[in-house]
Amino acid sequence: LFALVAGAIADSFDRRKVMLVAQTFMLVVSVLLTAFTYLDLITPWTLLAFTFLIDSGTALNSPSWQASVGDIVPRNKVPAAVALNSMGFNLTRSVGPAIGGIIVAAAGAAAAFAANAVSYIGLIVV
Incomplete structure (x- = not known):
């Protein structure tokens, strides 16, 4: 839904700042989701709203993240860096839910x- 706009933002603004804004937004939303859940205020609709907000942050972050690979590594190493980036992304997509399930259990x-919220801190600090 937001991919075209997020891509234009990634190309028009400082990618590092775009990623910081997106990651900080996702951190704040994740902390609120944690608080709502801890206080037993979560409903299916609020969960959907929080999920939408976090995924909106992800949509803003992803184009800047992917485009920044070319800014970080030398031109001749871009294909290997993109492959490594994709491998890391897919690894977290497969291992993350298992870790989340263990934490929930x-x-x-x-x-x-809360663990998800904490995971954003490292990305923001670096």
Whole structure:
């Protein structure tokens, strides 16, 4: 839904700043999701709203992330860097839900959402 706009933003603004804004937005939304879940205020509709907001942040972040690969590595290494980036992305897509399931089973949904929120901090700091 937002891919065209996010791509234009990635090409028009400083990609690092776009990623920082997107990651910070996703951190704030994830903290709110954690709080709503911990306080037992979560409903199917609020969960859908939080999911929409987090995915909107992801849609804003992804084009800048992908385009920044070419800014970071030398031109002759771009194909290998893109392959490595794709491998890392797909690895997290397959391993992340398993880790989330373990956290939910051990400590509950709020803990899994909190772990997700904490994961954004490292990306923002670096």
